[in-house]
Amino acid sequence: MATNIDTTATQSTTMDFSVAGETLEFGNNKTNILAYWKQINAFQTSNKLFKDRPKWKKTTKDSPPFATDLPHYGCILAAKIKDTVTRWAYQTGHHVERRFGWAKMSIAAYKNHCRQFVIRYVQEWEITPHSIGCCTLLSNFEVDQNYKNTNDLVVWVSFPLVDDLTVKLVAWTTTPWTLPLNLALCVNPNSVYVKILDRKVDFYSLKESHLKEMHYTPLFSYFADIKTAFHLLCDEYFTKDSGTAVVHQVPYFGEDDYRVCLVNDVINKDTGSVVCPIDAPCRFTDEAKDFQGQNVKDADKAIIKYLEE
Incomplete structure (x- = not known):
């Protein structure tokens, strides 16, 4: 969403982070800083101020959605590492394209690839013996070792x-x-x-x-x-x-x-x-x-x- 920003006024805005007394109240400082960032619309403002800087040539994108369960610590860890790298690039004077997206993720192409993968094995795999006692598949070796001659009804x-x-x-x-x-x-x-x-x-x-x-x-x-x-x-x-x-x-x-x-x-x-x-x-x-x-x-x-x- 585009935002009109007065960069001159934003650059002149300051905040006093000095602390009186011997006790440092980090919790209050955090609250005040977040309120200040919100006041100056820090994210959009920083993007506009750095628009004409050298563009950082590398890009990072998030992985595909976590399809089988809720996101876990591993998902957050990967996202934080990517975020840290792009913040470092920003702080070293580069313009970083901040756009959320998935790495070469195309659901239609992905589904088609999965379909072809399954069809390949449908053509390659053969009928396998089934164990009625274990309710599992049996290898041909297991079956060959247990053949018996029996009398069946006709x-x-x-x-x-x-x-x-x-x-x-x-x-x-x-x-x-x-x-x-x-x-x-x-x-x-x-x-x-x-x-x-x-x-x-x-x-x-x-x-x-x-x-x-x-x-x-x-x-x-x-x-x-x-x-x-x-x-x-x-x-x-x-x-x-x-x-x-x-x-x-x-x-x-x-x-x-x-x-x-x-x-x-x-x-x-x-x-x-x-x-x-x-x-x-x-x-x-x-x-x-x-x-x-x-x-x-x-x-x-x-x-x-x-x-x-």
Whole structure:
């Protein structure tokens, strides 16, 4: 803010700092000095008086705002050091530009740099194993040291077609606990599928083109409101030798599942439509109400029993 100053009158203004008696009252002196500086508008006046002096070529600016918490002693210390240097330059006869600002700080450019930094690692980082006991990531070395051969349940599950409830698609899985998370089925475009008419040998073949985009009835109603889900997709990441060649899709727990569902707009990573009713210790959350609180592997048999009933 500009201020009209009578420099002649200001220069003739004096103040008596003499102290009577033996006791020095520094507190009162400080109060009087501050009042005097305010009276003569010392800051603006000094800037005007030194305007034509040699300009101090170095500049100092404050650091960016302290974004994560309140300013602390370290912030004040850095500011005082810079202030001391500029005051010294002023007192040695230089004109110092006194303008508050941040050192080359551009919020838009800063945000863009941070975004590029994050995107770089999104492309570089790979999927890592997760410990359900520690709720932390595991290194590949830790996983390699703890592989065990286990016996898993294998189930064949039928999915009724919406257009014809008498026709059911049969898929198989070794992870029954993923069935409550199912959002789609996938068929291979290079395979020929058969429609079994009864328990005899009568059947006729179906090309994948007859199956694509058919809708089916979900096994569980937890995510039935997702309008883009529960229809047939096509992809070649599996072969006709993979079970029934109908693969059930769980985008949150399968890399190929995620890719196929993303490409076919079953899910949208920008809107957060990828569902996961499982917490860090791998227990079902309240979204899967029938199995809430159960460990996913412990829930295998409960899920099979639920489907059988």
